[in-house]
Amino acid sequence: MGINYLYPDFEVHRDREKCITCRVCERQCANEVHSYDAESNRMVSDDTKCVNCHRCVSLCPTHALKIVKTNHGFKDNANWKGDVIQDIYRQADSGGVLLASMGTPKDYPVYWDKMLINASQVTNPSIDPLREPMETKTFLGQKSSKIRRDENGKLITKTDPQLALNIPIMFSAMSYGSISYNAHKSLALAAQKLGIFYNTGEGGLHEDFYQYGKNTIVQVASGRFGVHPEYLNAGAAIEIKMGQGAKPGIGGHLPGSKIGEDISKTRMIPEHADAISPAPHHDIYSIEDLRQLVYTLKEATAYTKPIIVKVAAVHNISAIASGIARSGADIIAIDGFRGGTGAAPARTRDNVGIPIELALASVDTRLRQEGIRNNVSLVVGGSIRSSADVIKAIALGADAIYIATSALLALGCHLCRTCQSGKCNWGIATQRPELVKRLNPEVGSERLVNLITAWNHEIKEMMGGMGINSIEALRGNRLMLRGIGLNETELQILGIAHAGQ
Amino acid sequence: MKRVYVNEQWCLGCHLCEYYCAYANSGQESMVKALKDRTINPRIKVEEKNGISFAVNCRHCNEPLCVKSCIAGALSQVDGLIVVDASKCVGCYSCIMACPYGALMPNEEGVMQKCELCTTNTHGKPACVQGCPNKAIVFEER
Numbered sequence: 001m002g003i004n005y006l007y008p009d010f011e012v013h014r015d016r017e018k019c020i021t022c023r024v025c026e027r028q029c030a031n032e033v034h035s036y037d038a039e040s041n042r043m044v045s046d047d048t049k050c051v052n053c054h055r056c057v058s059l060c061p062t063h064a065l066k067i068v069k070t071n072h073g074f075k076d077n078a079n080w081k082g083d084v085i086q087d088i089y090r091q092a093d094s095g096g097v098l099l100a101s102m103g104t105p106k107d108y109p110v111y112w113d114k115m116l117i118n119a120s121q122v123t124n125p126s127i128d129p130l131r132e133p134m135e136t137k138t139f140l141g142q143k144s145s146k147i148r149r150d151e152n153g154k155l156i157t158k159t160d161p162q163l164a165l166n167i168p169i170m171f172s173a174m175s176y177g178s179i180s181y182n183a184h185k186s187l188a189l190a191a192q193k194l195g196i197f198y199n200t201g202e203g204g205l206h207e208d209f210y211q212y213g214k215n216t217i218v219q220v221a222s223g224r225f226g227v228h229p230e231y232l233n234a235g236a237a238i239e240i241k242m243g244q245g246a247k248p249g250i251g252g253h254l255p256g257s258k259i260g261e262d263i264s265k266t267r268m269i270p271e272h273a274d275a276i277s278p279a280p281h282h283d284i285y286s287i288e289d290l291r292q293l294v295y296t297l298k299e300a301t302a303y304t305k306p307i308i309v310k311v312a313a314v315h316n317i318s319a320i321a322s323g324i325a326r327s328g329a330d331i332i333a334i335d336g337f338r339g340g341t342g343a344a345p346a347r348t349r350d351n352v353g354i355p356i357e358l359a360l361a362s363v364d365t366r367l368r369q370e371g372i373r374n375n376v377s378l379v380v381g382g383s384i385r386s387s388a389d390v391i392k393a394i395a396l397g398a399d400a401i402y403i404a405t406s407a408l409l410a411l412g413c414h415l416c417r418t419c420q421s422g423k424c425n426w427g428i429a430t431q432r433p434e435l436v437k438r439l440n441p442e443v444g445s446e447r448l449v450n451l452i453t454a455w456n457h458e459i460k461e462m463m464g465g466m467g468i469n470s471i472e473a474l475r476g477n478r479l480m481l482r483g484i485g486l487n488e489t490e491l492q493i494l495g496i497a498h499a500g501q
Numbered sequence: 502m503k504r505v506y507v508n509e510q511w512c513l514g515c516h517l518c519e520y521y522c523a524y525a526n527s528g529q530e531s532m533v534k535a536l537k538d539r540t541i542n543p544r545i546k547v548e549e550k551n552g553i554s555f556a557v558n559c560r561h562c563n564e565p566l567c568v569k570s571c572i573a574g575a576l577s578q579v580d581g582l583i584v585v586d587a588s589k590c591v592g593c594y595s596c597i598m599a600c601p602y603g604a605l606m607p608n609e610e611g612v613m614q615k616c617e618l619c620t621t622n623t624h625g626k627p628a629c630v631q632g633c634p635n636k637a638i639v640f641e642e643r
Binding site: 017018019020021022023024027028041058059061062433434437438439440442443 | 510511513514515516517520521524532533536537538539552632634635636637
């Protein structure tokens with residue numbers, strides 16, 4: 001066996017006084033942490049296998065369990081921290097790239113938490129959303145900057161195709177493959193009920209979910225998995241995925257072990273063959289090439305659906321967005337570096353890209369400066385954690401926001417960040433039938449609807465506090481924001497004043 | 502009448518329903534006190550084989566064979582609910598033979614016990630339904 005350099009990260013603490021040996025922990029742990037010792041009539045645990053997903057903790061009927069981060073550690077060292085040392089041990093052991101899931105856990109500044117929202121006092125009245133109308137409906141797509149009239153002088157009211165959202169929140173792309181059938185179904189059902197949209201991700205659309213097409217955004221990514229004419233026409237919009245916030249500049253890899261019969265059919269690839277998404281689209285090397293794909297997709301759908309181009313937030317994002325806004329795309333989706341993933345190289349996830357707050361502010365500013373802001377709607381994602389983040393994003397200039405990690409949390413995810421293992425105990429990031437069935441879409445969709453409804457209440461409440469009664473009046477309204485603890489450069493990029501100014 | 506139904510598709514085989522049932526019928530206030538170091542004898546039982554699982558309890562049949570078979574008049578149908586009067590039961594087990602679902606079983610004293618939808622214990626509402634983590638067990642009118 002050699003030397004084991006790694007001490008378990010977590011310890012399973014069981015209160016023997018409370019444990020009734022019902023064995024639910026044992027039955028519910030796909031990592032096989034718990035087992036029953038008949039001789040002593042006691043449950044025992046193997047800490048080395050625990051990923052701290054809390055499935056056992058959540059289901060234990062007597063709250064006998066808790067998972068505790070080990071206090072075992074290395075000698076204190078501000079430079080060579082414990083996780084840094086452990087990563088070296090892991091790589092010395094495996095010789096491989098370190099894999100990770102979900103958004104980066106690193107301690108980078110969260111600019112959402114360094115912005116404060118305004119409220120009305122005395123000179124302008126605040127609005128009570130329970131008594132007065134409050135509009136959160138939003139339309140995404142190209143907005144005409146001119147009023148056009150026909151030969152008889154009548155207004156031409158036909159606009160470019162738009163997505164109508166009851167609430168300016170959508171579920172962002174997560175492929176069928178990276179997440180389960182039941183997770184997809186939960187998202188689809190919730191999107192339908194809420195009058196918003198969910199996104200297929202790059203794995204195609206399962207035939208059972210065509211019925212939710214009106215609330216679906218279908219994605220075309222570099223692997224072109226599951227793309228065919230009916231697919232393109234099934235959704236309300238088409239998203240071209242150029243990049244993902246968690247792993248800008250690299251592609252994707254769904255291991256063959258996850259490609260069962262259903263996924264193989266949906267993705268249109270052989271069973272058990274690895275699904276590899278190339279890093280670039282091999283037919284896109286310029287804005288002109290992107291324009292070709294945008295118009296190819298528009299042709300394929302008879303100009304009835306808006307085209308979204310999704311990019312990761314990287315250093316030159318404003319120039320990139322300017323190009324996309326001229327490519328014919330209707331919506332730009334920008335994914336910040338804190339966005340999630342089902343699997344990514346840890347170094348890429350933790351070191352590549354920029355925060356969405358800065359990317360959003362600089363893109364909105366740039367597009368306004370160039371007079372092309374109306375060419376596109378802006379959708380941002382990459383760790384929007386609350387309704388306050390939504391308000392701040394819209395005030396910085398977003399038309400709507402994308403959430404995925406928050407949505408998965410609503411479905412039961414505990415951010416244990418081991419999606420890549422395929423053994424998700426919550427039935428989300430897994431394809432094992434006995435685990436997938438743990439997520440009942442009836443329960444899942446209800447929790448998603450609850451979350452978004454709650455956020456919507458809070459959004460209305462805060463908008464009312466600012467004396468604003470529609471999302472339109474909040475959009476790009478940076479006067480409603482003040483920075484706190486930010487330096488001059490940060491304030492300048494965000495385009496906001498400091499608190500007190 | 503509202504009955505307990507099981508959606509086999511969502512049953513995880515976690516057996517929590519059995520423990521909540523045993524707790525609800527224990528008369529104890531604390532689950533730990535009721536069930537610690539005890540072998541439970543619940544009125545709902547999870548059947549499982551080859552990855553398929555589902556919980557079974559009394560169906561409260563419209564034409565209950567158990568009631569017909571009872572020689573002591575211990576089983577009766579009250580507003581659709583099948584109840585057992587333990588003081589009348591003689592422990593002949595005829596009802597066990599008659600029930601096609603295996604939903605009756607003897608209690609610790611040797612007389613019959615069965616699911617009475619938690620109407621006769623302190624819980625009031627079916628505890629298995631409330632305790633099911635995946636809505637595999639539901640209490641509804643069909």
